[in-house]
Amino acid sequence: MENELKAGIRKFFERIVKAILALSGGITSFVILLIIIFLFKEGIGLFKSPVVEKGYVLCVHASNPIKQLTPYQIKQIYDGEITEWEVGKLIVPFRFEEIFSLYSDEELGEDYSLLTEKLGEVVAADSNMIAFIPEQYAPSNQPDIKILPTENITFADFFGGKEWMPTSLPAPQFGVLPLILGTLWVSFFAILIALPLGLGVAVYLSELASEPVRKILKPAIELLAGIPSVVYGFFGLVVIVPLIQRVFDLPVGETAFAGSLILAIMALPTIITIAEDAMRNTPKTMREASFGVGATHWQTIYRVVIPYASSGIGTAVVLGIGRAIGETMAVLMVTGNAAVMPHSLFEPVRTIPATIAAELGEAPTGGAHYQSLFMLGCILFIITMMISISAEIFNRKQQNKGV
């Protein structure tokens, strides 16, 4: 009787534990799904934002034949890089704030009631002027003034643009190409450095190192993974950056190479630990069989252990790449964050995670800049997802081949 009761209680508790486990699994998946939906929802909003800063319009004189300006053209006009409408007709760019140096607050009337009128006068007076003014004060019903139509930001502007100037006024530039390429560029070389080194150390630790050496080395390497990335970044800025500058005789040390090097160091512990665990999991019987047919130690490593552990090594590589692509703080500190198309390893680059970290702080919530940063998050998500999927496919192929 008592035993039955005990068994009943045990069963009850087991059921509760099972339910809790299932629930936590379900909640986790659901939350991840929600995060992804939120990410994409915020990001997609970017393509509904106008190319000119929200709430503002561009006005020109009615006699001006211009019909439409691209965001890049607008930026060049206000930077003084395009200076003529056509040969001999100099562009006069006008910013809204300049009105306050032309007229005093009293002249603009109570609650700025005369502001629209005065702005109208200014724009109408100069046939070569282009004025950047708030929509609510736009002199829209004056016959002398034409308000340029504003289009929304397009996919082509975003994915094809080569300039990232999200706070440029009147037309912010959201060219994401240099950021995507910068991220891939830095990560690619980081893996190129980390992979041979990491696998080499893993082979050494699992096959060649004596037990005492292994007992010291392994925890030391695992400790590396626990160092906060800001510390790596600071180390990089103070030690690696000047070193690179001196060794390669560069004008500036904050380069893609510095980023790759730091990332490689950071990805190493992940790669080493996982790959080494996979190799050590090779059954003793397989090694002994290999020795039994007369294979040397090296042949055993190369023909038996590594193929057997290939799936684990694959995982190590993927996690290493994942760490490299998503790493923020260290890269932010050593790559110089210059949003240029990467041409060489020895030039500054800007990565996606660094951009998000540096800019989200003061991007006004809901604005185009804010949405563009979410869109960057989406891109990062898609890149990592593609890497995971390709690793999965690679792993499956390896397993089918058998050993």
Next chain:
Amino acid sequence: MKKVILTTVVLLSIMFNATAQKIKGSDTMLPLSQKEAESFMKANPSQTVTVTGGGSGVGISALLEGTTDIAQLSRKIKFDEKQKLQESGKSVKEVIAAYDALAIIVHPSNKVTKLTREQLEGIFTGKITNWKEVGGDDMKIIPYSRETSSGTYEFFKESVLKNKNYVNGIMSMPATGAIIQSVSQTKGAIGYVGLAYLNKDVKAIQVSYDKGNKYVQPTVENAKNQSYPIVRPLYYYYLVSSEKKVKSFLDYVLSAQGQKIVAETGYITIK
């Protein structure tokens, strides 16, 4: 026992005291406001002041939403921010608490000692790329900027670049300390930092805003007598309706004691 009573008193005073004030906004002003708040609370134990950062823009929107009593800004309130406040029936008052000067810095080995505003504009917009164009050695110029989220970035763009954009692909650093570090180890570098951050690892440049007639060294004295041109005021904004609540703190900041803290923090006093 004494401790318990003390804690209870403090807790009660926090809960019931109407003079608990919140300050929010610019990160540049964070150290200043914190020090002011600390010494203000020491002088007036019945009052509490909490200070948080987040950026100038964040401060103003918090003021609009009513989640802060004072907004600290390292730039003047923007026209559309003022407009938004007016639309919701609120009007703000501004108080200038201190001034901050931006110093232009180069590597100590650089031969160049002075630049005009036009030359600086050329350097930071990418028109001038070699030091020999401004009287230095034949060496590439590496301009360093702050990140776009910084109020300093905005102020430099407005004052020195006359609202033009920085050159595409300028080096942008996440913090003032990082700019100092990079400039001190890069021969061709040029950057800008708050006057308080100047040290012997970098060299400050004399600046002229009148096309080269008069070059001025960035020092506290020159900033104070207004001969140094790249100076910005640091503001506190508050709603007219809550003037009573915030007055004592703002008066304290403007008092001799408060201004002493301004000078100690490395900013320039208002008088």
